[in-house]
Amino acid sequence: MDANVRALIDQFGVTNETLRFLEQPKRMFIDGQFIDGNHQMARVEDPSTGGQLAEIPLGTADDVDVAVAAAKHAMKRGEWSKFTPRDREQVLRRIAELIRKNAQTLAEIESLDSGKAITGCKNVDINVGANTFEYFAGWATKIQGATRETSFPIECVTYTRKEPVGVVGAIVPWNWPFAMAVWKLAAPLAVGCSVVLKPAELTSLSMLYLMELCVEAGLPRGAINIVTGKGSVVGNHMVAHPDVAKVSFTGSTPVGKMVGAAAVNNVAHMTLELGGKSPMVAFEDADIDAVARATLNSVYFNAGQVCSAGSRLYVHRSRYDEAVEKVKAIAESIKLAPSLDPTGVMGPVISAGQRNSIMGYIDQGITQGAKLITGGSPLDGAGHFIQPTLFADCTNDMTIVQEEIFGPVLVMAPFDTEEEAMTLANDSIFGLAASIWTQDLSRAHRLIPQMDAGSVWVNIHDPGDPAMPFGGFKQSGIGNDLGPEQLEHFLETKGVWIKV
Numbered sequence: 001m002d003a004n005v006r007a008l009i010d011q012f013g014v015t016n017e018t019l020r021f022l023e024q025p026k027r028m029f030i031d032g033q034f035i036d037g038n039h040q041m042a043r044v045e046d047p048s049t050g051g052q053l054a055e056i057p058l059g060t061a062d063d064v065d066v067a068v069a070a071a072k073h074a075m076k077r078g079e080w081s082k083f084t085p086r087d088r089e090q091v092l093r094r095i096a097e098l099i100r101k102n103a104q105t106l107a108e109i110e111s112l113d114s115g116k117a118i119t120g121c122k123n124v125d126i127n128v129g130a131n132t133f134e135y136f137a138g139w140a141t142k143i144q145g146a147t148r149e150t151s152f153p154i155e156c157v158t159y160t161r162k163e164p165v166g167v168v169g170a171i172v173p174w175n176w177p178f179a180m181a182v183w184k185l186a187a188p189l190a191v192g193c194s195v196v197l198k199p200a201e202l203t204s205l206s207m208l209y210l211m212e213l214c215v216e217a218g219l220p221r222g223a224i225n226i227v228t229g230k231g232s233v234v235g236n237h238m239v240a241h242p243d244v245a246k247v248s249f250t251g252s253t254p255v256g257k258m259v260g261a262a263a264v265n266n267v268a269h270m271t272l273e274l275g276g277k278s279p280m281v282a283f284e285d286a287d288i289d290a291v292a293r294a295t296l297n298s299v300y301f302n303a304g305q306v307c308s309a310g311s312r313l314y315v316h317r318s319r320y321d322e323a324v325e326k327v328k329a330i331a332e333s334i335k336l337a338p339s340l341d342p343t344g345v346m347g348p349v350i351s352a353g354q355r356n357s358i359m360g361y362i363d364q365g366i367t368q369g370a371k372l373i374t375g376g377s378p379l380d381g382a383g384h385f386i387q388p389t390l391f392a393d394c395t396n397d398m399t400i401v402q403e404e405i406f407g408p409v410l411v412m413a414p415f416d417t418e419e420e421a422m423t424l425a426n427d428s429i430f431g432l433a434a435s436i437w438t439q440d441l442s443r444a445h446r447l448i449p450q451m452d453a454g455s456v457w458v459n460i461h462d463p464g465d466p467a468m469p470f471g472g473f474k475q476s477g478i479g480n481d482l483g484p485e486q487l488e489h490f491l492e493t494k495g496v497w498i499k500v
């Protein structure tokens with residue numbers, strides 16, 4: 001690491017375990033081992049300082065081939081294939097325990113790597129990881145087929161078996177490097193699949209640390225393999241690999257379309273968790289203080305780099321001015337700080353490129369006539385910080401209302417009728433999530449079916465629980481992560497007939 005990162009660490013302190021991990025050379029994890037190779041290395045940046053945090057190996061197509069072969073062997077003939085459901089449950093529980101035991105270290109690695117504010121990172125991201133392993137551990141012993149009565153007298157005993165689909169090729173983005181990757185690992189492992197996972201090239205470190213914990217937990221070789229590197233090389237080769245039976249992708253909609261096309265070409269199963277532009281709709285009877293506070297968690301959490309961010313806020317005209325004032329006060333109260341500062345609420349965005357992209361959207365918003373209420377500027381100095389930004393009086397034809405900005409930028413607009421609110425909320429290519437704010441439960445029940453969104457929340461935005469499925473409608477994706485629904489994506493159903 002360079003002097004800037006060292007100074008940040010000296011200022012806030014990290015565990016000895018974090019230092020040990022950061023200072024050792026980073027290696028990919030294939031077939032139960034951290035592998036040495038003559039890999040080209042890529043610089044990993046700390047977004048808070050712009051300094052060099054580490055280097056990661058850039059994997060190749062050959063690395064993917066070796067990893068897929070190891071994963072295939074593990075689930076067909078290796079030790080992993082011999083793990084009973086109870087063994088799988090126990091190893092997943094041990095991984096969860098080790099995540100909790102090492103939560104501080106994991107949070108430090110993750111926040112340095114991604115820029116996430118450490119307190120939120122530990123309480124949310126790392127906790128989500130442990131909860132997810134625990135939840136799916138419970139499912140390992142509960143996978144079951146069914147016996148069937150045939151409709152005609154053919155004298156057969158018939159039943160169905162649920163079998164693991166095969167090797168899973170998982171690809172994740174940089175905005176939730178740890179939590180999204182665990183979402184891709186826990187369910188397939190519970191049902192007996194093996195996984196080859198590619199982290200985002202900007203944020204691979206927490207997965208490499210997790211592999212140390214998986215070895216300690218006794219996960220057999222080949223069950224998880226981590227190939228670091230570029231999407232255009234590692235990701236591209238993985239999704240086209242004939243031995244990858246299931247592609248489980250989280251990322252942007254444009255890349256998801258390419259990934260989906262490659263999976264179709266191999267007739268592989270696929271789950272696509274893609275982008276969003278999720279609306280929050282507040283009616284005249286809404287608790288506007290609660291709506292304003294919710295923006296902390298909806299659009300300003302993780303500097304707005306959240307797929308389900310409530311990045312559009314529609315408010316009934318009778319409460320609109322009040323809502324603009326209250327959201328403005330919340331946005332202006334947010335403390336921007338380097339990732340390791342435990343009092344920080346918002347850290348930097350992931351990279352200079354992301355900051356420039358967000359600033360481009362902000363400029364476009366101003367040009368297209370949106371009213372800038374607060375924020376709108378990057379911070380001077382090192383690191384990629386952007387002020388929490390609020391635009392009011394937006395219209396649905398504006399780019400900032402239609403496109404996923406993936407930054408701390410909220411757009412607001414008023415509405416007059418329930419029908420208009422639904423039209424505005426659903427006027428998007430995306431359909432990931434939506435929240436409705438009202439005291440009228442009849443209205444809430446009436447509108448929930450009308451929302452084009454994979455998750456609908458009432459009087460809250462983006463609660464999370466591994467028992468609840470998460471997935472997108474429209475161009476926000478295909479399939480679900482989490483919940484019992486996710487298990488089905490990693491299972492084949494075999495029909496069995498026995499003549500008696």
Ligand code: NAD
Pocket residue numbers: 171172173174175176180198199200201229230231232234235236237239250251252253255256258259273274275276306307308404406432472476477
């Ligand atoms: P991205 O699509 O650029 O990259 C995602 C992953 O795909 C990375 O690991 C990348 O290396 C890889 N990749 C890139 N090109 C590839 C290719 N040709 N073949 C295979 N893999 C390739 O997305 P990002 O910028 O890392 O993440 C932000 C996006 O992710 C946003 O759109 C956000 O909404 C979305 N996201 C969605 C969810 C969800 O659950 N729906 C969750 C988090 C993030």
